[in-house]
Amino acid sequence: MPRRGIAVAVVLVGVFLAGLDAVIVNIALPDLERWSPSSGLTTLSWVLNAYAITLAALLIPSGRWADQAGRKRAFMIGLVLFTVASVACAVAPTVGVLIAARVLEGVGGALMMPTSLGLLLAVFPTERRRTAIALWTSMSGLGAVFAPPVGALCVQFDWRWVFIINIPIGAVAVYFGWKTVPEVREERRSPQDVLGVLVFAATIAVIVAAIVQGPTWGWGGTRVLGLIVLGVLGSAFIARRAFRHPAPVIEPAIVRIPSVALGNLATLVFNVGFGVTMTGTTLFLTEVWDHSVVRAALEFLPGPVMATMFAAPGSMLTARFGVRVTGLIGGVIFAGSGFWWVFMLDDGSDYLTGFLPGMAIGGISVGLVMPAWSMAATMALPADRFATGTAMAWMCRQVGIAIGVAVTAAFVAVHPDAASFRGVFLLMGICGLATGLALFAIKADKPPAAMDAGAQHEAVPARLT
CATH class of the missing domain: 1.20.1250.20 (MFS general substrate transporter like domains)
Known part of the structure; x- marks a missing residue:
């Protein structure tokens, strides 16, 4: 396969894995409940949401950092993190460790997703860039399409296999990616809103926590109301920050x-x-x-x-x-x-x-x-x-x-x-x-x-x- 073809395949594999892991854990939920019956669905839902919230919070700042530091560098770091996090998920001894590993997976996914399209466009000639965008869109969708059957096959062995399958694929992609994917950088520089990112992630987390824990703690309970107040305050901070920071999370x-x-x-x-x-x-x-x-x-x-x-x-x-x-x-x-x-x-x-x-x-x-x-x-x-x-x-x-x-x-x-x-x-x-x-x-x-x-x-x- 020509060098360009290998580079395209590596990038598309990263997109596929990020899309797959956003959905595949859904099919493993019943097995996770049997593995940790004391946790309950409210706690296990964080195995899904830890990835989604981290990915959401870091997409924009990761893309900005990648433009400056190099999209290949950011993509490959994300792919390595994603693969290492999959290992951590696969060997997690407790639900808490599993959730923490899913956060790390979300960081890896956030580094891969915004950089992958830019890398594809760099290796495609101008007249075929629409093809590159179509490939990128289709591959992210295929990850969700294949998640249920792949997840079902994996859990026949053990729920850990929904993460184990990422490891050899990620390792091969890392090896060929360093050799074939070109580096792309932007000439411009922009500051990062680190505080805004942290507050955004925390705000989404407390809102989700309020929803998840409401039936258990009571919707009128002090803890749920406290989470709602924190969510409102966080939202107000993000809105105010948007008008004061030169590169806010939400522009x-x-x-x-x-x-x-x-x-x-x-x-x-x-x-x-x-x-x-x-x-x-x-x-x-x-x-x-x-x-x-x-x-x-x-x-x-x-x-x-x-x-x-x-x-x-x-x-x-x-x-x-x-x-x-x-x-x-x-x-x-x-x-x-x-x-x-x-x-x-x-x-x-x-x-x-x-x-x-x-x-x-x-x-x-x-x-x-x-x-x-x-x-x-x-x-x-x-x-x-x-x-x-x-x-x-x-x-x-x-x-x-x-x-x-x-x-x-x-x-x-x-x-x-x-x-x-x-x-x-x-x-x-x-x-x-x-x-x-x-x-x-x-x-x-x-x-x-x-x-x-x-x-x-x-x-x-x-x-x-």
Whole structure:
């Protein structure tokens, strides 16, 4: 394989692993509960959310640091950290150690994700940069698609295998990456908002903790109210910091663009529903219907398959009709999936007539909505803010997933019965409707003339070494 081909493969492997590990632990939750029965779902949900919150908090600052220090350096450090963290997860003796190792995995993922696209663009000729972006987008999606069957296969041996599989893949990628991936640096320098990053991560963590612990501690209890107050104070600090720091976590210049703000809102809300779906359906199949993990993964698979099949048509429809129409249709279909499960699923429902239609419909909606919110969150960005704006959209995605997982845990931790899951699926439907309305509210703004995929990145000066 030519040197360029190996470099592309290494970068895409990193993207795939980061996407895979955002989802694969969902399928291992039942085995984790059996491994540590004293922990409970509320504690084990942090195994999922530690990764998502860390990834969300560090995406933007990691991208800025990589631009200055070198994207190859940042990507390879992230890949090494991710692989080492996978080893730590695989040998973790306690839930606390496992959660800490997942934080380290999130750091590695945050270093890989924002740098990977820039590295791909550096090794592709200008006329093929759209292909590079398509590969990057598809590979991150394939990680989520393959997570359920791969996770199900792994847990047949032990839940630790969902992390062990990362180790040889990561090690091979590190070896070839150092030899083939080119270095890319930006000429400009910008300060890092370290305090803002820490406060942002802590704020998301306390909000998630309040949601997860609410049913156990009591929604009106002192501890939950204290967490809510901390979340409000943290949010206020981040908002104030955005106007005072030269390179804040959330840039006001970006969120002032109406279409970008609505696109990020849609991204956040949709991924709350997506997090609810991924966690809620796995737990429903394994705990309410008492299906094995392998059977649950196979029953879940039609959703990712439909999402993959409709991703390309969704992108074409979005390009032809705009984010408003495609986003509204996709959001309504996603809501229909949740409402279908509200009315059709119970203890004695049939898979073919109860669960499968909702999963297939939900998969179609994901294929339609994801291109819509991705384009909405970036299409009106000025050229020098495209990288930061893309990272912000991914940040909203990870925060949404974390909140969705937390809400699911709050609903079903105390009474994991069919009635509790109806509340979970009702929230999924509401998120779908809200996503569709947010995208439909976007005016038919056209991006600047220079904002095609290639021009966006060419507009930012960089040095390839």
